[in-house]
Amino acid sequence: xxxxxxxxxxxxxxxxxxxxxxxxxxxxxxxxxxxxxxxxxxxxxxxxxxxxxxxxxxxxxxxxxxxxxxxxxxxxxxxxxxxxxxxxxxxxxxxxxxxxxxxx
Ligand SMILES: [Zn+2]
Numbered sequence: 001x002x003x004x005x006x007x008x009x010x011x012x013x014x015x016x017x018x019x020x021x022x023x024x025x026x027x028x029x030x031x032x033x034x035x036x037x038x039x040x041x042x043x044x045x046x047x048x049x050x051x052x053x054x055x056x057x058x059x060x061x062x063x064x065x066x067x068x069x070x071x072x073x074x075x076x077x078x079x080x081x082x083x084x085x086x087x088x089x090x091x092x093x094x095x096x097x098x099x100x101x102x103x104x
Pocket of ligand 1: 080092093094096097
Protein backbone atom coordinates (compact mmCIF):
# COMPACT_ATOMS: atom_id res chain seq x y z
CA UNK A 1 0.00 0.00 0.00
CA UNK A 2 1.08 3.55 -0.67
CA UNK A 3 0.03 6.60 1.27
CA UNK A 4 -1.45 9.20 -1.05
CA UNK A 5 -3.05 11.56 1.42
CA UNK A 6 -2.64 12.72 4.98
CA UNK A 7 -4.77 15.28 6.75
CA UNK A 8 -5.17 16.81 10.17
CA UNK A 9 -8.83 15.93 10.31
CA UNK A 10 -10.74 12.77 9.62
CA UNK A 11 -13.23 14.75 7.56
CA UNK A 12 -10.55 15.79 5.06
CA UNK A 13 -9.26 12.24 4.82
CA UNK A 14 -12.77 10.91 4.31
CA UNK A 15 -13.32 13.47 1.59
CA UNK A 16 -10.13 12.42 -0.18
CA UNK A 17 -11.27 8.84 0.07
CA UNK A 18 -14.61 9.74 -1.50
CA UNK A 19 -12.83 11.44 -4.39
CA UNK A 20 -10.82 8.30 -5.00
CA UNK A 21 -13.91 6.15 -4.74
CA UNK A 22 -15.65 8.33 -7.32
CA UNK A 23 -12.67 7.76 -9.62
CA UNK A 24 -12.97 4.02 -9.12
CA UNK A 25 -9.93 3.64 -6.86
CA UNK A 26 -10.17 1.52 -3.74
CA UNK A 27 -8.47 3.03 -0.74
CA UNK A 28 -7.98 2.39 2.92
CA UNK A 29 -8.32 4.87 5.74
CA UNK A 30 -5.83 4.52 8.57
CA UNK A 31 -5.40 6.20 11.92
CA UNK A 32 -9.01 7.20 12.07
CA UNK A 33 -9.17 6.46 15.78
CA UNK A 34 -5.57 7.20 16.68
CA UNK A 35 -5.59 10.99 16.66
CA UNK A 36 -5.62 12.37 20.15
CA UNK A 37 -4.20 9.19 21.64
CA UNK A 38 -0.83 9.85 20.15
CA UNK A 39 1.49 9.79 23.14
CA UNK A 40 5.07 9.90 21.93
CA UNK A 41 4.38 9.43 18.24
CA UNK A 42 5.25 12.33 15.94
CA UNK A 43 2.06 14.23 15.30
CA UNK A 44 2.03 13.70 11.54
CA UNK A 45 2.15 9.95 12.02
CA UNK A 46 -1.10 10.02 13.94
CA UNK A 47 -3.01 11.97 11.30
CA UNK A 48 -5.66 10.16 9.30
CA UNK A 49 -4.10 8.71 6.18
CA UNK A 50 -5.46 7.39 2.92
CA UNK A 51 -3.65 4.50 1.32
CA UNK A 52 -4.08 2.82 -2.04
CA UNK A 53 -2.66 -0.24 -3.74
CA UNK A 54 0.83 0.37 -5.16
CA UNK A 55 -0.45 0.21 -8.73
CA UNK A 56 -3.05 2.90 -8.08
CA UNK A 57 -0.67 5.41 -6.54
CA UNK A 58 -0.04 7.60 -9.60
CA UNK A 59 -3.68 7.73 -10.58
CA UNK A 60 -4.79 8.45 -7.02
CA UNK A 61 -2.31 11.31 -6.69
CA UNK A 62 -3.56 12.76 -9.97
CA UNK A 63 -7.17 12.60 -8.80
CA UNK A 64 -6.32 14.33 -5.52
CA UNK A 65 -4.16 16.96 -7.19
CA UNK A 66 -6.95 17.79 -9.62
CA UNK A 67 -9.40 18.14 -6.73
CA UNK A 68 -7.15 20.51 -4.82
CA UNK A 69 -6.58 22.83 -7.72
CA UNK A 70 -9.35 25.32 -8.39
CA UNK A 71 -11.10 24.51 -11.64
CA UNK A 72 -9.84 26.44 -14.61
CA UNK A 73 -11.90 28.43 -17.01
CA UNK A 74 -14.50 31.12 -16.71
CA UNK A 75 -17.62 31.00 -14.63
CA UNK A 76 -20.70 30.41 -16.74
CA UNK A 77 -24.28 31.56 -16.57
CA UNK A 78 -27.16 29.11 -16.57
CA UNK A 79 -29.28 29.59 -19.67
CA UNK A 80 -32.45 28.64 -17.88
CA UNK A 81 -32.34 30.43 -14.53
CA UNK A 82 -29.43 32.86 -14.89
CA UNK A 83 -27.45 31.48 -11.96
CA UNK A 84 -23.71 32.24 -12.01
CA UNK A 85 -21.78 28.97 -11.77
CA UNK A 86 -18.19 28.07 -11.06
CA UNK A 87 -16.34 26.27 -13.87
CA UNK A 88 -16.10 22.98 -11.97
CA UNK A 89 -19.86 22.55 -12.18
CA UNK A 90 -21.07 20.90 -15.35
CA UNK A 91 -24.70 21.57 -14.59
CA UNK A 92 -26.63 24.21 -12.68
CA UNK A 93 -26.96 23.37 -9.01
CA UNK A 94 -30.19 25.34 -8.84
CA UNK A 95 -32.19 24.04 -11.80
CA UNK A 96 -29.99 21.19 -13.11
CA UNK A 97 -29.62 22.75 -16.57
CA UNK A 98 -26.40 21.48 -18.17
CA UNK A 99 -23.52 23.78 -19.03
CA UNK A 100 -23.98 24.59 -22.76
CA UNK A 101 -20.23 24.07 -23.29
CA UNK A 102 -20.49 20.55 -21.88
CA UNK A 103 -23.28 19.63 -24.28
CA UNK A 104 -21.34 20.54 -27.39
ZN1 LIG B 1 -30.09 27.06 -13.64
